[in-house]
Amino acid sequence: MIANLDKIQFASAVWYFTDYKKSLGNYIVDVDGNSLLDVFSQISSLPLGYNHPDLHKVIQDPDNQIAFVNRPALGIFPAEGWPEKLTNSLLSIAPKGHTQVNTFACGSCSNENAFKATFMWYRNKQRGGAPITDEENSSCLINRQPGSTPFTIMSFKGSFHGQTLGCLTTTHSRSIFKLDFPALDWPIASFPRYRYPLEEFAEENKAEDRKCLAQVEEEFERFNKSGRFVAGVVIEPVQAEGGDVHASPEFFQELQRITKKNGAALIIDEVQTGGGATGKYWCHEHFNLPDPADFVTFSKKMLTGGFYSLPEFRPQQGLKIFNTWMGDPSKVLLLEKVVEVVKRDNLLNLAQESGKRLMDGLKDLSKRYPQHIKNNVRGIGTFCAFDLSSPQKRDETFVKLQHHGVQSGPCGEQTLRLRPSLVFQPHHADIFLDILETVLNDIQTV
Amino acid sequence: MIANLDKIQFASAVWYFTDYKKSLGNYIVDVDGNSLLDVFSQISSLPLGYNHPDLHKVIQDPDNQIAFVNRPALGIFPAEGWPEKLTNSLLSIAPKGHTQVNTFACGSCSNENAFKATFMWYRNKQRGGAPITDEENSSCLINRQPGSTPFTIMSFKGSFHGQTLGCLTTTHSRSIFKLDFPALDWPIASFPRYRYPLEEFAEENKAEDRKCLAQVEEEFERFNKSGRFVAGVVIEPVQAEGGDVHASPEFFQELQRITKKNGAALIIDEVQTGGGATGKYWCHEHFNLPDPADFVTFSKKMLTGGFYSLPEFRPQQGLKIFNTWMGDPSKVLLLEKVVEVVKRDNLLNLAQESGKRLMDGLKDLSKRYPQHIKNNVRGIGTFCAFDLSSPQKRDETFVKLQHHGVQSGPCGEQTLRLRPSLVFQPHHADIFLDILETVLNDIQTV
Numbered sequence: 086m087i088a089n090l091d092k093i094q095f096a097s098a099v100w101y102f103t104d105y106k107k108s109l110g111n112y113i114v115d116v117d118g119n120s121l122l123d124v125f126s127q128i129s130s131l132p133l134g135y136n137h138p139d140l141h142k143v144i145q146d147p148d149n150q151i152a153f154v155n156r157p158a159l160g161i162f163p164a165e166g167w168p169e170k171l172t173n174s175l176l177s178i179a180p181k182g183h184t185q186v187n188t189f190a191c192g193s194c195s196n197e198n199a200f201k202a203t204f205m206w207y208r209n210k211q212r213g214g215a216p217i218t219d220e221e222n223s224s225c226l227i228n229r230q231p232g233s234t235p236f237t238i239m240s241f242k243g244s245f246h247g248q249t250l251g252c253l254t255t256t257h258s259r260s261i262f263k264l265d266f267p268a269l270d271w272p273i274a275s276f277p278r279y280r281y282p283l284e285e286f287a288e289e290n291k292a293e294d295r296k297c298l299a300q301v302e303e304e305f306e307r308f309n310k311s312g313r314f315v316a317g318v319v320i321e322p323v324q325a326e327g328g329d330v331h332a333s334p335e336f337f338q339e340l341q342r343i344t345k346k347n348g349a350a351l352i353i354d355e356v357q358t359g360g361g362a363t364g365k366y367w368c369h370e371h372f373n374l375p376d377p378a379d380f381v382t383f384s385k386k387m388l389t390g391g392f393y394s395l396p397e398f399r400p401q402q403g404l405k406i407f408n409t410w411m412g413d414p415s416k417v418l419l420l421e422k423v424v425e426v427v428k429r430d431n432l433l434n435l436a437q438e439s440g441k442r443l444m445d446g447l448k449d450l451s452k453r454y455p456q457h458i459k460n461n462v463r464g465i466g467t468f469c470a471f472d473l474s475s476p477q478k479r480d481e482t483f484v485k486l487q488h489h490g491v492q493s494g495p496c497g498e499q500t501l502r503l504r505p506s507l508v509f510q511p512h513h514a515d516i517f518l519d520i521l522e523t524v525l526n527d528i529q530t531v
Numbered sequence: 532m533i534a535n536l537d538k539i540q541f542a543s544a545v546w547y548f549t550d551y552k553k554s555l556g557n558y559i560v561d562v563d564g565n566s567l568l569d570v571f572s573q574i575s576s577l578p579l580g581y582n583h584p585d586l587h588k589v590i591q592d593p594d595n596q597i598a599f600v601n602r603p604a605l606g607i608f609p610a611e612g613w614p615e616k617l618t619n620s621l622l623s624i625a626p627k628g629h630t631q632v633n634t635f636a637c638g639s640c641s642n643e644n645a646f647k648a649t650f651m652w653y654r655n656k657q658r659g660g661a662p663i664t665d666e667e668n669s670s671c672l673i674n675r676q677p678g679s680t681p682f683t684i685m686s687f688k689g690s691f692h693g694q695t696l697g698c699l700t701t702t703h704s705r706s707i708f709k710l711d712f713p714a715l716d717w718p719i720a721s722f723p724r725y726r727y728p729l730e731e732f733a734e735e736n737k738a739e740d741r742k743c744l745a746q747v748e749e750e751f752e753r754f755n756k757s758g759r760f761v762a763g764v765v766i767e768p769v770q771a772e773g774g775d776v777h778a779s780p781e782f783f784q785e786l787q788r789i790t791k792k793n794g795a796a797l798i799i800d801e802v803q804t805g806g807g808a809t810g811k812y813w814c815h816e817h818f819n820l821p822d823p824a825d826f827v828t829f830s831k832k833m834l835t836g837g838f839y840s841l842p843e844f845r846p847q848q849g850l851k852i853f854n855t856w857m858g859d860p861s862k863v864l865l866l867e868k869v870v871e872v873v874k875r876d877n878l879l880n881l882a883q884e885s886g887k888r889l890m891d892g893l894k895d896l897s898k899r900y901p902q903h904i905k906n907n908v909r910g911i912g913t914f915c916a917f918d919l920s921s922p923q924k925r926d927e928t929f930v931k932l933q934h935h936g937v938q939s940g941p942c943g944e945q946t947l948r949l950r951p952s953l954v955f956q957p958h959h960a961d962i963f964l965d966i967l968e969t970v971l972n973d974i975q976t977v
Binding site: 237419 | 604609
């Protein structure tokens, strides 16, 4: 059943009422009993599909129920054993060099707080060990310098980093997210837009990288010169909401070099890309960066928001990277089990294997249905996407896929993205590809 | 055991490792087995104390476990029956006139999104039905007017509304929350600071109200004249983090009148005050406002963040007041039970009764120990606070209360606040008052 948005909650334009009791594995079941192969997974946020038996066991364990009933103010009153829980879960899969982790309740709060940790680090470098002055302490209370800083975070056209005010300032993918809201004047550079097939346009695409990186340098210079120092650069490994826009490892490597040269921090937003769908826990690990990223933010498939950072970004004071709940230990209990299952069941390899099947099939369809699917099929692991030949055709394909039993996800102007959970197998890829072909035949005459 | 902050998480200056298995009702138990009467309740966020048997039953019910294992993207794929769940829980205790409710994962996201809904509403009024232009859609993507708006939210000195960038711009209680972070130049007015005892200084305090309200009018005029329109005013019913600063019902009534006259929305932040401790679900219900507030935001004791609003603030489009999770249905399941228990066990009356015992006792102690406790004991229900005679004495009292078996909460410069859960009974008040007197005798010679 697709319902018009109910009166009691804002949110999406439509609600798909779902029967979560009947949903299982890769299949979501709606209230009318229709079973759909779910390659969207609650906006990429279900790591193990629906009703995974191992996760049910976590809830059924009376020892764990304590964590669900007594949600603490985690920054002050963690449970006995909390450091060990973090070690077993988040820290066991941390990106290289990331010994620090912090949990938050959602992706937006994770990015907001990574920005804050960046600003503190940058200001401390500026201070060079000088003590905090009374003027700083009093001026910040009324939003004035020197206590409030004129610092900025650089972001990229087409990006999505969340919908709170700081995050929204760095988000540029769709006007619906931004319109009517105040935003800060922070630097924005272009994200590469490649011509496909990549192998045919290698030179053009290298030039595109250079153009975008030159903009990054220019924005650094322009803002730093004017005293509005760029403390950090935030970027997605793949611009997901913006239409699954990929950039080359070389682009990211050079971006890291420029960021470092300018004394700023590199914040990699892995909220959508992280958690294993690319065949590695962290998509940016595919880029062979010369150094670890300074911050890696996460949420969605990790079940808890939060961020990793290098040790030098650890704040000197408490209460600054803080809120009442600081995440939720019950989510970390579930994540601990997810990490165990991913390892036991070899799910990162599965994502590579299923992803290859998806990519091969999508590329084949794009060759056989060039009037519908553009030749820029792209993906890492199961984190795949393809463009339809127009926004209207994308919408039609999305709806027809639903009618034929597939829940996919639109993004960008004319893209469909696949965000299956980690239990998505090659035979699910086959089912998806078959249904997609049926739909492509159905819209062939349009 | 009090531990220095562990390496793996920023947050507070110290961690109190807690044994949540042994904690029960009003008593928190640390890892060394020390049992403390908890009048802080995880920064005011536990509605029914520790390990309430009715909440354990919610988790143990296999039908409910579905909600804990399959966290949806709630703005798109709510479970069957979600509107009814909201009706039974959040809407059953909504402030008068508030037919709209929206859930978020924490208090900061709740305020950020209430601000956004305010900006949209204000801009729509300005547009007067004119269609959105292409220029608006394209300019907002790069943070420029007219798509991005120059709108502002007015806040009050001493306030706390959260620690994300938008919320922090409206927060002014302590420099530690603000220092080093960028902030927007939004209007700030003074919150009344009364002389106590109130009955002795009625005229002075009325003058204080007038002074602060005149500032509100001035800020409206100054910002609206400059085109940086004040779309909303955000205020706490009691400035809690700022030191439990109370203002009169007349102040709030007049503030509502001025806000309405200026075409702005009144956003009442009940993140800390809401949920029943004042003897009503919503503290501002004690103020007899002439009209319902436009927005009421919540979190903490409500177990889920979110905000209520009047129907006219409902956005015309989806995806704008949105994020992936939009809260968490499993928290609403728990809240549904809390609402049932509060009603069944008459806990709002209990808060009034226990609060009276606390207030009487604290006032008595302030008279007998005037060298330690200032004469500005204040509270509504169990939402009580008192000032010590100096910041040092406050810190000493806080620590000695811990050593004698009471977990309280510091706030402001020299305040201790009481934030017991709703199962706090008059005899717990007696225990607290006895221990406090012991401590006061202990520090008497300092």
